[in-house]
Amino acid sequence: MRQKRAKSYKKQINLYLHAFKFREPFQTIIDDELILNCVKASFNLEKGLDRTIQADTKPMITQCCMQALYETKDQIAIDMAKRFERRRCNHSIKDPKAPADCIRSIVDIDGKNKHRYIVASQSASLRRKLRGVPGVPLVFMNRSVMVMEPASEATKRAAELCENAKLNAGLNDAKVGYVEKEKPKETTQERPTKKRKGPSGPNPLSVKKKKTESHHDATSDQTKRKRARRHKKAGENDGASAETTSENNAETSTGEKKSDAKSADETKSTDEANGADEAQE
Numbered sequence: 408m409r410q411k412r413a414k415s416y417k418k419q420i421n422l423y424l425h426a427f428k429f430r431e432p433f434q435t436i437i438d439d440e441l442i443l444n445c446v447k448a449s450f451n452l453e454k455g456l457d458r459t460i461q462a463d464t465k466p467m468i469t470q471c472c473m474q475a476l477y478e479t480k481d482q483i484a485i486d487m488a489k490r491f492e493r494r495r496c497n498h499s500i501k502d503p504k505a506p507a508d509c510i511r512s513i514v515d516i517d518g519k520n521k522h523r524y525i526v527a528s529q530s531a532s533l534r535r536k537l538r539g540v541p542g543v544p545l546v547f548m549n550r551s552v553m554v555m556e557p558a559s560e561a562t563k564r565a566a567e568l569c570e571n572a573k574l575n576a577g578l579n580d581a582k583v584g585y586v587e588k589e590k591p592k593e594t595t596q597e598r599p600t601k602k603r604k605g606p607s608g609p610n611p612l613s614v615k616k617k618k619t620e621s622h623h624d625a626t627s628d629q630t631k632r633k634r635a636r637r638h639k640k641a642g643e644n645d646g647a648s649a650e651t652t653s654e655n656n657a658e659t660s661t662g663e664k665k666s667d668a669k670s671a672d673e674t675k676s677t678d679e680a681n682g683a684d685e686a687q688e
Contacts, residue, residue, distance in 0.1 A: 415557075416461060419544065420462065420544075423523075426542070426566035427520070427565075432465040434467055435466050435525040436467055436510055436513070436514065436525070436528075437468050438529065438530060439472045443476075443529075445548065450551060460555075468488050469493075469506070470503065471496055472506045496509050510526060514526060515540045519542070525543075525544045526546070538559040541561040541565035543562070
């Protein structure tokens with residue numbers, strides 16, 4: 408494919424991607440005439456579609472187009488068509504519609520390409536009718552070259568309206584940019600009531616503790632048993648008193664003797680000292 412042609416195809420595909428929200432792999436409806444033309448030209452249809460669209464494609468064929476191929480009895484074309492995914496058209500097999508009418512019924516839904524199909528058809532009348540539907544890419548064979556038609560006027564108008572809607576969206580709307588404040592969620596739980604603080608009492612550590620009379624002392628005094636006092640006999644008392652008096656007298660006599668001896672020693676020492684002084688003189 409020439410570079411200029413590939414560039415124009417890429418531009419058209421980007422138009423369908425952004426304005427009509429096409430997505431890969433692109434679903435491509437193929438009619439019976441295009442398949443017969445590819446077989447005649449020995450053209451690889453699947454690779455040709457990928458090269459022309461410049462993206463992954465998913466070839467599809469309707470039941471009515473398959474019935475038209477069965478009538479030709481071209482086994483090569485039939486085998487090629489069997490590799491494609493079968494698109495249900497809800498038309499009767501016993502009384503099928505013409506391939507052009509069948510394809511138009513599944514593509515043109517209320518004037519819109521609802522399922523975003525690419526139509527690859529060799530029928531000029533079908534392509535002319537589908538040009539009035541915005542957002543329908545059309546592909547056909549020009550001799551042995553696969554070609555994509557330029558975007559139709561209906562497609563260009565729809566794309567322009569879509570772009571203007573995106574640019575002017577919200578400019579005349581007063582609510583644009585307004586953010587609603589989040590409302591507080593209603594809770595079923597009741598709020599806890601605060602306890603009121605009353606007058607506080609004195610500090611228990613600074614208060615003097617009251618003395619409590621122990622019941623143990625009172626009961627012990629009451630239950631305390633009185634001791635019986637023993638009285639000594641008269642003889643024992645006289646003997647004990649005599650012994651104590653004799654001991655006291657002996658102690659006093661010994662004390663007097665010791666004091667007399669001490670005084671005698673002191674007088675003796677003084678006399679000797681006086682005698683020594685006289686001799687020196």
